[in-house]
Amino acid sequence: MRLLVIKHGALGDIIQGLDTFASLRAHYTDAHISVLTTATFAPLMKMMPFFDEVLIDERAPFWNLRAALHIKSMFQRQFDIIIDLQCSKRTARYHSLFAPKSVRWLGTAKGCSDPYPDFTNVNNKDRMLHAAKMLGAKAITADLSFLTANKSHTNSGYHKHDLPYAVLMPGCSPAKPSKRWPAEHYGALADLLWQNGIQPIVVGTKIDLESCDAISRARDFVKNECGKTNLTQLAILCAGAKYCVGNDSGPVFLAAKTGAHTLMLMGPDTNPAMSAPSGNQAHYMKVSNLTQLSAQDVFDNLKG
Numbered sequence: 001m002r003l004l005v006i007k008h009g010a011l012g013d014i015i016q017g018l019d020t021f022a023s024l025r026a027h028y029t030d031a032h033i034s035v036l037t038t039a040t041f042a043p044l045m046k047m048m049p050f051f052d053e054v055l056i057d058e059r060a061p062f063w064n065l066r067a068a069l070h071i072k073s074m075f076q077r078q079f080d081i082i083i084d085l086q087c088s089k090r091t092a093r094y095h096s097l098f099a100p101k102s103v104r105w106l107g108t109a110k111g112c113s114d115p116y117p118d119f120t121n122v123n124n125k126d127r128m129l130h131a132a133k134m135l136g137a138k139a140i141t142a143d144l145s146f147l148t149a150n151k152s153h154t155n156s157g158y159h160k161h162d163l164p165y166a167v168l169m170p171g172c173s174p175a176k177p178s179k180r181w182p183a184e185h186y187g188a189l190a191d192l193l194w195q196n197g198i199q200p201i202v203v204g205t206k207i208d209l210e211s212c213d214a215i216s217r218a219r220d221f222v223k224n225e226c227g228k229t230n231l232t233q234l235a236i237l238c239a240g241a242k243y244c245v246g247n248d249s250g251p252v253f254l255a256a257k258t259g260a261h262t263l264m265l266m267g268p269d270t271n272p273a274m275s276a277p278s279g280n281q282a283h284y285m286k287v288s289n290l291t292q293l294s295a296q297d298v299f300d301n302l303k304g
Contacts, residue, residue, distance in 0.1 A: 001031035004079045006094075006107075008038050008057060008086050011250025013124060014045075015257050016278060017085055018142035020128040021050040024083070027137035036074065044231055047146050059090065072098045079103055081135065085128050087116070106131050121273040144258055147235040165199035165223075166302075167238050167255065169246030170215065171208030179248050181265045181290045181298075183214040188295035189245065194221050198242060203229055203251065238262075243302050247290075248275065256282035263302060265290060 003024065007017055014037075024033060034053040037045050045054045055074055060067035075082075075098040082099060084091050084107030095109035105112040114134055119127045129139050170186045172179045190200035201223040202212040212226035229237065234251060235258055238244050244255035244262040248270045256262040256279035263283050266272060267290040276284050285301055287293045 001028060001081075002077070002079045003028060003031055003033045004055075004075075004077075004082045005033065005035045005051070006082065006084045006086050006091055007035060007041075008059065008088070008090075009041055011041070012248075012253040012275075012277075013085075014041055015250065015253040016123075016125040017128045018048075018144070018257065019125060019139065019278075020085065020132050021048060022142035023129065023132040023137040023140050024135070025050040026140055027132070027135065034079075047232075049146055050142075062093065075099050081106070083107070083131050083135075084109065084112075085131060106134055121271070123274055123276060123278070125278045142257075144235065144239075147232050148239045148258060163197060163199040164242040165201050165240075166193050166243040166245065167241045167260075168200055168202045168215065169204060169244070169249060169251045169255070170202065170211040171204040171251070172247040172249040174207060176248075176269055178267050178290070179269050180211075181247055181293060183211040185291075185293065185295050185298075186211070186245075187215045187219065189298055190215055190219055190222050192295055192299045193243075194219075199223065201225055201237070201241075203234060203237070245298065245302070253277045255279075261302070263298065265293065265298065 007014060032052050034055055035045050035051045036055045036057050038059060039056050042054050042056050045051060057071065058067050062068055071094065075094060081104045084105065087108045092109040095105055095112055099105055104114060106114040108116055116130065133139065168186050168190065170183055193200045202215050204212050204226045206227045209226050212224055216222040216224040235254055238255035238260045239258040241260050244260045246252035247265055252262060252264045256277035259280045261281040262277060262279060263285065264277050266284055266286040268288055272284055272286050
């Protein structure tokens with residue numbers, strides 16, 4: 001049995017898909033399971049114990065003949081089942097242009113053999129799990145130890161702190177500034193945490209440097225790890241945290257999946273019915289305007 005899972009991104013969606021990946025692997029123990037993803041997420045996919053092979057999709061324009069032929073060759077590799085977890089216009093075209101008519105295709109592409117039902121207001125994690133259940137798989141919770149148990153990937157001291165600590169994640173997509181809780185509010189939250197014996201740590205990628213620096217610049221008690229953590233290090237850091245707080249972004253989904261007490265701050269662009277993070281201690285606050293959400297309200301939510 002040969003299966004192909006399509007999941008290009010983004011990070012939060014991939015984290016939400018971990019239970020689906022694990023459920024497919026547990027159900028098809030002897031199958032060869034490949035995943036088609038982007039180069040950005042290929043290293044993460046290769047770390048997972050769920051896949052035998054990671055294929056890279058450049059997502060090049062369809063007029064790029066070389067790239068189109070490469071994609072076509074991958075879809076001609078005699079897969080028995082293709083599980084489309086991306087469900088984009090691009091993957092619909094893959095179905096119509098490249099997939100053999102005999103292959104079983106789960107997705108939303110017109111004319112596919114196994115169409116998904118209407119997923120309006122269904123959480124993204126549950127939408128993907130439904131695909132596994134359509135194949136008879138039992139839903140299981142993914143073991144994240146492939147990330148959190150790999151201490152060799154951490155920097156010295158990342159998982160050892162003298163005080164209980166909170167991980168603050170002020171970043172999110174630059175294309176959606178309305179999803180950002182203002183940096184000055186994160187700074188006020190850092191003050192409250194420190195006053196209550198909790199070490200604030202700010203994290204993010206290089207594009208979040210301005211926000212992270214704004215929080216830590218006037219606060220020598222804030223540890224600024226922005227741009228210094230890979231996904232493995234971030235997972236370990238979050239797993240040991242007392243609290244993790246952030247915007248609607250991939251790192252917050254990762255924090256929630258580690259089992260840490262995680263609070264996602266949602267503005268008008270996020271529908272919690274579809275995009276709430278999953279985890280044993282995953283929570284969210286939904287407001288109409290993030291600029292009006294006070295640090296005290298966030299801190300009270302964490303405590304309560």
